[in-house]
Amino acid sequence: MGIRVNPDIYSLVLSGLQTNSQQENQALQQVSTGQKLNSISDDPAAAASIVTLRMESSSDTQYLQNITTLTGSLQTAGSALSSVVEALTSAQTLGVEGATATTNTENRQALAQEVQGLQQQILGLANATYNGQYLFSGTATTTQPYVADASAASGVTYNGNENTNSVEISDGQAMPTSLPGSQLFSNSTTNVFQSLQDLYTALTNNGDVASATTEVQNALNYVSTQQTFYGNSVDRLNNAQTFLTQEQTQLTQTESSALDVDMAKAITDLSQGVTTQQALLAAGAKISQLNLFSYLPSS
Amino acid sequence: MSSLFGTMSVALRSLLAQQGAMGVTANNIANANTPGYSREVAIMEESPPTLMGNTMVGTGVTMEKVESVRDNILNLRIDQETSQQSSLGSYLTSMNQVQALFNETQGAGLQTDLSNFFNSFQSLTTDPTSSSLRQATITAGQDLAGAFSQTSQNLATIQQGLDQSVVQTVQQVNQLTAQVADLNQQIQTVSNAGQNPGSLEDQRDQVLKTLSGLIDTAVVYSDDGTATVTTTNGTLLASGNQSDALTTQLDSATGMNQVLAQGTDITSTIAGGQLQGFINARDEGIPSAQTSLDNLAASLISAVNQQQNAGYDMTGTTGAKGADFFTPFTPSVAGSNAGAAAAMAVAITDPDQIAASSDGTKGDNGNATALAGLQDKAIVSGQTAGSYYSNLIDQVGNTVSNSTSEQEAIGLVLQQLTNQQSAVSGVSLDEEATNLIGYQRAYEAAARVISTVDELVSTTINMFTPSS
Numbered sequence: 216m217g218i219r220v221n222p223d224i225y226s227l228v229l230s231g232l233q234t235n236s237q238q239e240n241q242a243l244q245q246v247s248t249g250q251k252l253n254s255i256s257d258d259p260a261a262a263a264s265i266v267t268l269r270m271e272s273s274s275d276t277q278y279l280q281n282i283t284t285l286t287g288s289l290q291t292a293g294s295a296l297s298s299v300v301e302a303l304t305s306a307q308t309l310g311v312e313g314a315t316a317t318t319n320t321e322n323r324q325a326l327a328q329e330v331q332g333l334q335q336q337i338l339g340l341a342n343a344t345y346n347g348q349y350l351f352s353g354t355a356t357t358t359q360p361y362v363a364d365a366s367a368a369s370g371v372t373y374n375g376n377e378n379t380n381s382v383e384i385s386d387g388q389a390m391p392t393s394l395p396g397s398q399l400f401s402n403s404t405t406n407v408f409q410s411l412q413d414l415y416t417a418l419t420n421n422g423d424v425a426s427a428t429t430e431v432q433n434a435l436n437y438v439s440t441q442q443t444f445y446g447n448s449v450d451r452l453n454n455a456q457t458f459l460t461q462e463q464t465q466l467t468q469t470e471s472s473a474l475d476v477d478m479a480k481a482i483t484d485l486s487q488g489v490t491t492q493q494a495l496l497a498a499g500a501k502i503s504q505l506n507l508f509s510y511l512p513s514s
Numbered sequence: 515m516s517s518l519f520g521t522m523s524v525a526l527r528s529l530l531a532q533q534g535a536m537g538v539t540a541n542n543i544a545n546a547n548t549p550g551y552s553r554e555v556a557i558m559e560e561s562p563p564t565l566m567g568n569t570m571v572g573t574g575v576t577m578e579k580v581e582s583v584r585d586n587i588l589n590l591r592i593d594q595e596t597s598q599q600s601s602l603g604s605y606l607t608s609m610n611q612v613q614a615l616f617n618e619t620q621g622a623g624l625q626t627d628l629s630n631f632f633n634s635f636q637s638l639t640t641d642p643t644s645s646s647l648r649q650a651t652i653t654a655g656q657d658l659a660g661a662f663s664q665t666s667q668n669l670a671t672i673q674q675g676l677d678q679s680v681v682q683t684v685q686q687v688n689q690l691t692a693q694v695a696d697l698n699q700q701i702q703t704v705s706n707a708g709q710n711p712g713s714l715e716d717q718r719d720q721v722l723k724t725l726s727g728l729i730d731t732a733v734v735y736s737d738d739g740t741a742t743v744t745t746t747n748g749t750l751l752a753s754g755n756q757s758d759a760l761t762t763q764l765d766s767a768t769g770m771n772q773v774l775a776q777g778t779d780i781t782s783t784i785a786g787g788q789l790q791g792f793i794n795a796r797d798e799g800i801p802s803a804q805t806s807l808d809n810l811a812a813s814l815i816s817a818v819n820q821q822q823n824a825g826y827d828m829t830g831t832t833g834a835k836g837a838d839f840f841t842p843f844t845p846s847v848a849g850s851n852a853g854a855a856a857a858m859a860v861a862i863t864d865p866d867q868i869a870a871s872s873d874g875t876k877g878d879n880g881n882a883t884a885l886a887g888l889q890d891k892a893i894v895s896g897q898t899a900g901s902y903y904s905n906l907i908d909q910v911g912n913t914v915s916n917s918t919s920e921q922e923a924i925g926l927v928l929q930q931l932t933n934q935q936s937a938v939s940g941v942s943l944d945e946e947a948t949n950l951i952g953y954q955r956a957y958e959a960a961a962r963v964i965s966t967v968d969e970l971v972s973t974t975i976n977m978f979t980p981s982s
Contacts, residue, residue: 218937219937219938219942220937221933221934221936221937221940222936222937222940222941222942222943222944222945223936223940226932226933226936227933230929250619252619253619253620254610254613254614254617254619254620254911254914255613255616255617255618255619255907255910255911255914256610256613256910256911256912256913256914256915256918257619257911257915258911258915259907259908259909259910259911259912259915260908262618262619262907262908262911263904263905263907263908263911264904265618265619266618266623266625266900266903266904266907267900267901267904269618269625269626269629270625270628270629270889270900273626273629273630273633274629274632274633274636274889276633277633277636277637278636280637280640281636281637281639281640284640284641285640288640346641346644348641348643348877352877353875354871354873354875354877354878354879354880355875355876355877355878356642356643356876356877357643357876357877358876358877376875378873378875378878380639380642380877380878380879380880381639381879381883382639382640382879382883383636383639383883383886383887386890389883392640474619506943506944506947507943507944507947507948508943508947511947511951
């Protein structure tokens with residue numbers, strides 16, 4: 216006699232069916248959710264990396280939102296500054312006209328009125344806002360930066376500060392949101408408001424209009440150079456936006472490869488499971504019909 | 515020389531023996547599908563011969579006894595593996611509930627709330643005086659605190675449930691050890707009467723198997739047929755007709771039940787069965803996740819508060835030093851963060867109280883930038899909040915996946931052992947059919963012997979009938 220074998224073949228078929236149906240269930244879950252990871256224990260390292268990837272991706276979404284807000288504010292500031300440059304150009308033209316010998320006193324008075332109008336316009340532009348926040352008052356965005364002040368030599372008082380806010384536009388890359396008016400409209404040698412005030416005074420009093428015009432010219436040149444900050448900033452924002460969008464695509468792809476199922480493989484697994492199940496059932500049905508009693512005479 | 519009547523009695527013994535054996539076969543066939551049934555064999559023996567003159571003459575056959583075919587060593591190994599498998603099974607059931615709380619693959623967990631919280635500060639840097647952005651920051655903080663607190667409470671609820679399971683399992687263990695003691699006594703009685711206690715032993719095997727699913731067991735069989743059951747670490751559970759009940763007692767320090775044997779705490783010595791699984795999940799798996807969660811919460815609370823205190827809010831005309839953003843966590847035990855996650859809450863209610871400014875200027879965003887920057891700072895155990903949390907995910911996931919692999923491996927071993935056990939003790943219908951034919955033929959032959967002897971006797975009697 217050889218070794219006695221397990222006569223309970225049902226139990227073998229049953230455990231085979233159970234193992235198989237576990238695999239089938241897993242494949243079915245993968246197909247129905249489209250994910251190969253359905254709980255963190257399916258692949259703990261991948262699940263942990265998904266957390267990191269999603270945090271990065273979420274930060275990128277926030278940076279992109281920061282960029283959108285910042286672009287709006289920088290463009291508003293930039294166009295305000297362009298208008299200042301235009302107004303200064305007009306003032307300079309008026310000064311040149313006022314400096315010529317043919318212009319009489321009456322005409323100079325008229326030109327002075329026009330210069331005063333431009334002064335008002337530039338004051339308005341220097342107090343420009345975005346979302347209710349003053350753009351040119353440094354970090355004191357709730358304080359109106361320039362107030363008309365007859366007692367001041369330049370005709371205005373600056374109430375802002377010298378500081379700038381910065382906003383992050385990608386990991387570790389911060390960008391100033393604006394420049395303070397004290398830096399944009401004046402430096403140690405030139406001052407927009409002073410030059411306009413001087414031109415107005417010269418025209419009104421028949422004074423040295425030519426040198427006042429030169430002063431305006433200098434102010435114009437200075438503001439024009441400051442303008443480049445806004446142009447450059449918008450360029451940097453566009454670059455950062457492109458970079459972030461690419462990085463997000465990359466992160467999404469990485470996440471997808473960690474999380475999403477290879478559909479072809481999952482479906483193959485599923486149909487293999489079904490085939491195995493059918494084979495096991497067929498085998499079980501065949502085996503169970505056979506035993507010696509079947510062959511004994513019934514009478 | 516044997517007599518005719520002697521021959522007849524030999525044949526009669528054979529009839530009885532074959533009948534008895536057929537009874538055993540019938541019982542085997544009837545129990546072919548009974549779980550835990552060990553097949554029985556009829557042990558036939560030659561009857562003691564008698565001396566007739568100078569010759570020893572056989573007196574036929576007797577069915578000496580009925581024996582159950584079982585391998586106690588195999589049964590013990592099956593019980594041990596069952597014990598390990600049940601332990602892992604109950605541990606996994608519990609830890610699966612835990613990992614569902616952190617199932618980031620399905621969007622559950624803290625990552626979204628963590629990101630939203632830091633992003634709300636990032637957003638605030640673009641417009642630090644905006645009351646809607648400030649309100650959004652408070653809301654994000656409340657969501658984050660709520661998520662921490664809810665997760666922590668859910669862990670505690672699972673832990674409480676496990677504690678109840680420990681108490682219930684101990685009660686089940688006691689019922690089973692009482693049954694073992696009861697069966698021990700019956701087996702001893704039957705054995706003493708010289709009968710086969712096979713079906714009682716089958717019952718006891720089943721009880722021991724169920725018991726090993728609840729707690730780790732070691733069984734020693736005595737010559738009188740009784741089984742002595744201890745845990746693998748030697749705590750006596752049942753011996754002879756006595757069982758030693760385990761008890762449970764609430765430990766006021768942990769709020770959890772200890773398992774006691776004769777007044778001694780044996781909680782940590784339990785080495786198998788679902789009782790061990792429940793205890794492991796209750797005392798190790800869940801506390802480990804809870805501790806990480808508390809550490810993360812405590813670090814976030816203190817880092818955010820510290821940065822908030824360094825800046826200026828928007829209250830009053832000049833702004834004031836920032837007040838605590840989260841309710842500060844006060845440890846109940848020095849150096850422990852236990853309870854930090856459960857108690858996490860936002861302390862400020864006025865959006866103006868967020869300290870976005872670093873110098874008091876309304877509109878300055880320096881401190882908001884620093885608050886947002888906490889996302890990339892190593893604020894907890896030398897790691898950022900994000901990587902600490904991702905390690906927590908890895909840790910919880912690994913606990914479950916390692917136990918799952920281990921359980922699968924033990925499942926294979928157990929299947930192999932059960933297969934072996936079935937090969938030894940299982941009923942084979944082919945074998946029973948063969949035996950049945952053998953016994954039937956032997957019965958027919960013995961009956962033929964009787965009728966032949968009958969004919970001979972009648973021939974002999976007819977010798978004395980006067981002829982007509």
